[in-house]
Amino acid sequence: MLGNWDDLRLFLAVAREQSLSGAGKILRLDPATLGRRMARVEKGLGAVLFVKSPTGYALTEAGVQLLERAEAAEQAMRVATAQVAEPSDRLRxxxxxxxxxxxxxxxxxxxxxxxxxxxxxxxxxxxxxxxxxxxxxxxxxxxxxxxxxxxxxxxxxxxxDYRLHLAASEAYLNSSAPIRTTADLQDHRLVGYIPDMIFDRELDYLTELGMTRVPLASNSVSVQVNMIRQGGGVGIVHDFCLHATPDVTRVLTSQVALSRxxxxxxxxxxxxxxxxxxxxxxxxxxxxxxxxxxxxxx
CATH class of the missing domain: 3.40.190.10 (Periplasmic binding protein-like II)
Structure with missing residues (x-):
């Protein structure tokens, strides 16, 4: 049997991270110490819970069975803690x-x-x-x-829902060719996501507009916004970002308006x-x- 709730907590972390180093970072435990604790748990249960390899810790069949029970116990603990918490109108x-x-x-x-x-x-x-x-x-x-x-x-x-539009810095617009239609975008630098790092199809804005080349790209929205602020080019910006970028102006608002x-x-x-x-x-x-x-x- 598992010795206590702490052993269960450590097992869950290793099972989810599939490595001692990853679980150790979450638990703030040295990987070697965590490895000894897991070995003790396996000895106490009389079962091998993990297959160890250079690529990490993979659950055995016994480990999978224990994981299901451990997650159920974890949830019961979470519910019980919430139910017996001191009554208060405030969250804590x-x-x-x-x-x-x-x-x-x-x-x-x-x-x-x-x-x-x-x-x-x-x-x-x-x-x-x-x-x-x-x-x-x-x-x-x-x-x-x-x-x-x-x-x-x-x-x-x-x-x-939220809205997004094409935008550029006033400095960039003042020094570049006019943008009157979407066809004019072919003559402008685009700012957007790194194509192969778009993690959700809802973020593939420029492909939706028929644009394939992105001279300035980042996987971060805030980096893209700063690229636009610095005059890097034209890009899709959340309308709710514009309060933090007073020097950035929306363009082609009647022709390009996205909703997510x-x-x-x-x-x-x-x-x-x-x-x-x-x-x-x-x-x-x-x-x-x-x-x-x-x-x-x-």
Whole structure:
């Protein structure tokens, strides 16, 4: 048997990260120490849980069976903790949100600042990464996405639509050929995503416009916005970003107007967690309000 909840927690981290080094970073444990703990767990169970190789730790059949039970126990612990927590009108504890960097840079800072102000005992961590988060591996408590996943044990709710337009810096527009139609874009430098690093088809804006060459590219929205601000060229910009870039102007607004949506994604096991559910509701409402306010000022 597993000795205690701490052993179970360590096992879950190694199983999800599939390496001692990856799990050690999360747990803040030396990999060698973690390896000894896992060896002790296997000895106590009388079963081999992992196949060790230079590429990592892969679960054996016994490990897969234990993982299912361990995740069930983890969820029961989360629910029990939420249910017996001291009653309060305020949220508390740590919550980690995964988000694409456009949302993470231009919406979540002010939304989360207001949540923290109303809930002083709440700790919010924003992980901004240009990729899809794996909630099953508990990389985050919840994630914001630009499309609704259709696979996995997930609960998905649409937060809000948002708008995007072509934009360029005033300095670039003043020194370049006029942009009157989309055909004129052929004579201008484009700023956008690195084509082979677009992690969601909803972000493939320029292909949608028939543009294939991107002289200035990044996998980060904030980097793209800064490229545009520095006169790098013309690119697709979220309307809600424009409040932070007063020297950037939308172009061809009547000809190019894109709409996308943000979705809040949670693991199905967290559906009964009242604390996370309340936070999710307040976060979604905060994002909706912020998008409406910022877009109204463009």
């Amino acid at each position: 504890g740590q919550i980690r949100i995964g988000a694409p960097d456009g949302c993470a840079n231009y919406l979540l800072p002010q939304v989360c600042a207001r949540l923290i102000e109303a809930n002083p005992e709440l700790d919010i961590q924003i992980v901004a990464l240009p990729r899809v988060f794996n909630l099953s591996r508990r990389e985050a408590d919840m994630a914001i996405g630009v499309s609704a996943p259709t696979a996995g044990r997930l609960v998905v709710q649409k937060i809000t 949506a943000f979705y809040l994604i949670r693991h199905e096991d967290d559906r009964r967690n009242q604390r996370l559910s309340r936070f999710a509701d307040e976060l979604a409402q905060g994002i909706r309000t912020e998008v409406l306010k910022l877009e109204a000022n463009t």
